[in-house]
Amino acid sequence: MSTAGVLDTGGDPTGKLSGTESSLSNWAGPYVTNMLGMGQALAQSPYQAYQGPLTAGPTAGQQAAFQGIANLTVPTSIGQAATTAGQVATQAGQMGFDPTQFTSQFQAPTNIYQAGEGLAGIAQQAGQMGYSPTDFTNQYQTPGDIYQAGDITSGYQTPGDIYQAGDITTGAFTPQAAQQYMNPFLQAALAPQLEEARRQAEISRVAQAGRLTRAGAFGGGRQAIMESELSRNLAQNLSDITGRGYAQAFDAAQRAFTQDQARSLQAQQAQEAARQAQGTQALSAAQQAAQFGLTAQQAQEAARQAQGAQALSAAERAAQFGQTAAQAGEASRQFGAGFGLDALGRQLEAQRAQEAAMQTEGQQALTAAQQAAQYGQAAQAAAEQSRQFGAGFGLDALRQQLAGAQAQGALGRQELQSDIDVLGEQARLGGQEYALNQAAIDAARRQFEEERLFPYKQVQFMQSLLQGLPLEAQQRSFVEPSQFSQLSGNISAIQDAIDLITRGGGAGGSGAASTKEAIDAAVAAGQIDQATADAILAGVS
Numbered sequence: 412m413s414t415a416g417v418l419d420t421g422g423d424p425t426g427k428l429s430g431t432e433s434s435l436s437n438w439a440g441p442y443v444t445n446m447l448g449m450g451q452a453l454a455q456s457p458y459q460a461y462q463g464p465l466t467a468g469p470t471a472g473q474q475a476a477f478q479g480i481a482n483l484t485v486p487t488s489i490g491q492a493a494t495t496a497g498q499v500a501t502q503a504g505q506m507g508f509d510p511t512q513f514t515s516q517f518q519a520p521t522n523i524y525q526a527g528e529g530l531a532g533i534a535q536q537a538g539q540m541g542y543s544p545t546d547f548t549n550q551y552q553t554p555g556d557i558y559q560a561g562d563i564t565s566g567y568q569t570p571g572d573i574y575q576a577g578d579i580t581t582g583a584f585t586p587q588a589a590q591q592y593m594n595p596f597l598q599a600a601l602a603p604q605l606e607e608a609r610r611q612a613e614i615s616r617v618a619q620a621g622r623l624t625r626a627g628a629f630g631g632g633r634q635a636i637m638e639s640e641l642s643r644n645l646a647q648n649l650s651d652i653t654g655r656g657y658a659q660a661f662d663a664a665q666r667a668f669t670q671d672q673a674r675s676l677q678a679q680q681a682q683e684a685a686r687q688a689q690g691t692q693a694l695s696a697a698q699q700a701a702q703f704g705l706t707a708q709q710a711q712e713a714a715r716q717a718q719g720a721q722a723l724s725a726a727e728r729a730a731q732f733g734q735t736a737a738q739a740g741e742a743s744r745q746f747g748a749g750f751g752l753d754a755l756g757r758q759l760e761a762q763r764a765q766e767a768a769m770q771t772e773g774q775q776a777l778t779a780a781q782q783a784a785q786y787g788q789a790a791q792a793a794a795e796q797s798r799q800f801g802a803g804f805g806l807d808a809l810r811q812q813l814a815g816a817q818a819q820g821a822l823g824r825q826e827l828q829s830d831i832d833v834l835g836e837q838a839r840l841g842g843q844e845y846a847l848n849q850a851a852i853d854a855a856r857r858q859f860e861e862e863r864l865f866p867y868k869q870v871q872f873m874q875s876l877l878q879g880l881p882l883e884a885q886q887r888s889f890v891e892p893s894q895f896s897q898l899s900g901n902i903s904a905i906q907d908a909i910d911l912i913t914r915g916g917g918a919g920g921s922g923a924a925s926t927k928e929a930i931d932a933a934v935a936a937g938q939i940d941q942a943t944a945d946a947i948l949a950g951v952s
Contacts, residue, residue: 434883435882435883436881436882436883439877439880439882442873442877443877443882446870446873446874449866449869449870449873450870453866453867453870459863461856461859461860463852463855463856463859464852465852465856466849466852467845467848467849467851467852468845468848469841469845470841470844470845470848471841472837472838472840472841472844473838473841473842473844473845474841475837475841476834476835476837476838476841477838479830479833479834479837480831480834483827483830483831483834485823485827486823486824486826486827487823488819488820488822488823488826489819489820489823489824489827491816491819492816492817492819492820492823493816493820495812495813495815495816495819496813496816496817496820499809499812499813499816502809503806503809506802506805506806506809510795511791511794511795511798515784516783516784516785516786516787516788516791517780517781517783517784518780518783518784519780520773520776520777520779520780521776522772522773522776543744544741544744544745545737545740545741545744547734547737547738547741548737549730550729550730550731550732550733550734550737551726551727551729551730552726552729552730553726554722554723554725554726555722556718556719556722557719557722557723558715558716558718558719558720558723559715559719560712561708561711561712561715563705563708563709563712564708565701565704565705566700566701566704566705566708567697567698567700567701568697568700568701569697570690570693570694570696570697571693572689572690572693573690573693573694574686574687574689574690574691574694575686575690576683577679577682577683577686579676579679579680579683580679581672581675581676582668582672582675584665584668584669588664588668589661589664589665589668591664592663592664592665592667592668593660593661593663593664594660594663594664597656597657597660600656601652601653601656604652604656605649605652605653608645608648608649608652609645609649612641612642612644612645612648615641616638616641619634619637619638619641620634623637670851673847677840677843677844677847680840680843681840684836684840688832688833688836692829695825695829699822699825703818706818710811717804717807721800728793739782743775746775926947926948927948930944930947930948931944
């Protein structure tokens with residue numbers, strides 16, 4: 412029999428999947444719904460801006476340092492020193508040494524030798540002349556104001572307010588300090604919270620007793636257990652409220668103590684810095700006073716040395732001039748005595764002696780004129796040396812005046828640098844105060860941000876607890892197969908069995924045996940049921 416037109420229907424005898432629905436598991440549904448509600452509430456809440464200050468702003472110390480630097484001016488001593496130096500330069504430029512123009516002091520004598528005159532008279536005078544040698548004496552006299560070395564001593568005196576290091580200490584946060592800084596009204600602040608907790612517990616107890624009464628279990632063991640649990644929860648709640656209150660009070664006391672200690676430490680550091688600056692200024696002033704005293708002593712000693720040197724030089728020159736005059740006089744007397752002796756030896760040659768006398772007289776006049784010219788030249792040289800010494804002494808005075816102006820300018824620069832150092836230290840301390848204020852502002856802002864993010868972190872923590880848990884439940888819906896679908900499925904299975912039988916017969920096997928084996932294999936595989944297999948075998952046979 413042919414079944415090709417009947418069996419090719421494509422039906423599914425087992426039914427079809429109509430849909431799949433996914434939902435949360437029953438045990439996780441309330442938890443996830445609550446978590447999503449909290450997240451939605453946080454997402455819809457408005458932005459909370461930080462209302463506190465963001466920066467500390469300049470401190471009083473910094474503002475004072477800025478104002479001090481703006482008010483700095485060049486010390487007047489520097490301007491005075493510059494004026495003095497300019498005046499010294501002007502005076503030095505106006506000074507000049509005009510050298511003396513030396514002239515010849517020689518004057519020709521009027522009684523110069525004339526040949527043939529006065530020989531007889533000179534010969535007569537020569538016979539009467541005699542030489543007596545002069546006794547030379549020391550012409551030097553020691554000056555009364557010769558230099559005597561003075562004592563140069565240090566004028567340095569150690570200042571009485573020199574810096575002595577002090578002790579900078581801070582206190583310890585002891586239980587006594589905690590009690591001192593804690594809120595004295597803590598019990599009063601906790602009392603309303605504790606009373607409210609007791610009131611809520613009483614409300615819960617009354618509500619619980621009402622439910623037990625309605626359930627007919629009032630006064631039983633279950634009520635005792637529930638009231639015991641309620642009392643335990645109340646005690647735990649009261650303990651939590653008290654613990655949090657005391658913990659917050661302790662933290663606030665510790666922060667207040669730390670702030671007080673920081674302010675005390677800052678005040679001690681500022682006082683110590685001020686004492687250091689005062690000691691440094693006193694030591695610098697003492698050193699400068701000693702330096703100026705030593706410089707004054709050195710200048711006075713130099714002046715006394717110059718005065719002694721001048722007196723000694725004048726005495727030496729006076730002695731030298733006196734000795735020279737005595738030697739000249741002695742030479743003249745020796746010459747006169749010699750001339751007399753020649754006259755006595757040449758009495759016989761009167762004419763020649765007279766001529767020689769006239770020649771000698773002329774020579775003496777000439778020698779005297781030469782010596783007078785020489786002495787005049789020496790006097791001019793001495794006067795020129797005196798003028799040169801005076802000019803050099805004036806230059807030395809200008810040099811000392813210039814050195815004083817330079818010292819005055821250096822003092823002005825030191826004064827300016829001292830002011831700058833004080834302002835710099837003031838600015839540094841102001842910067843430390845600014846850093847402390849800024850640190851307090853940053854800490855307050857971080858605390859605000861942590862408190863603002865705390866609810867979000869709670870929702871994230873609730874979400875993290877669900878990681879790895881089976882939250883999803885799936886429900887599948889199937890449609891029961893119709894009779895037509897079942898018939899189509901059977902026809903399809905029969906067609907497969909017939910095809911299998913046909914392929915088996917074509918292979919050369921036994922027809923009946925091969926057909927039964929193929930149908931049994933189809934039944935075993937679940938492709939057709941036993942009734943369909945029996946119908947097929949009956950039709951084949």
